[in-house]
Amino acid sequence: KQWYQRRVAITAGEIWAFAGKKYKKVAKRVEVDSELCDCVRDIDSNGLSKYLQLTAFQIRYPGITSGNTTVTDAYLGGFLDYHISYGLEERPKNIVKSLMSFDFSGTDEELIEDVVNNLVDEAGFEAEEHDIYEEMKHSREHWEWCKEELKGLLTPQLVYDTALFMHCQLNVQKQF
Helix, strand or coil: CHHHHHHHHHHHHHHHHHHHHHHHHHHHHCCCCCHHHHHHHCCCCCCHHHHHHHHHHHHHCCCCCCCCHHHHHHHHCCCCCCCCCCCCCCCCHHHHHHHHCCCCCCCHHHHHHHHHHHCCCCCCCCCCCCCHHHHHHCHHHHHHHHHHHHHHHCCHHHHHHHHHHHHHHHCCCCCC
16 A cells, blocks of 8 residues: 555656646746636635545545446445556546536445446446456556556646646635
8 A cells, every 4th residue: 555655646746746847837827816716726616626536436446437337236235355457547528517416425335326326437447357466576567657658648738737726725815
């Protein structure tokens, strides 16, 4: 678990580093008390909070939103042993409306059935047989591949949005 967290943090750090380069330009152009920054900071209304909750759920239960009944039936039956292996891709647009109205309050056990039935993104998840010892032999190569895939997702828009988020969140003007 620590190995995985360290690697995710490295990747998040790389994203923040790319955005940091854009940050100075954003800071010159966007006032922190602007309506745009107000919108960015309102993570409940702009959907960021929902996306983070969904992403956490998908990490805990890979394939749960795939619509693949082999995977989802296992979760509905209480099978909680899983292997993290899923593609790196942009979130499908068909899930946005359902996600924005989804209530994540409750335990995972209470939420699993609702997630399976209401948040299907049809991402094409397929459960794969795996040999943990074979995977450990190739973990460095796999990690390098993952990093390159993540870097491919670093579009100019994502970098700008991240820089904007950093600027608006880190420079909140205190109201007295």
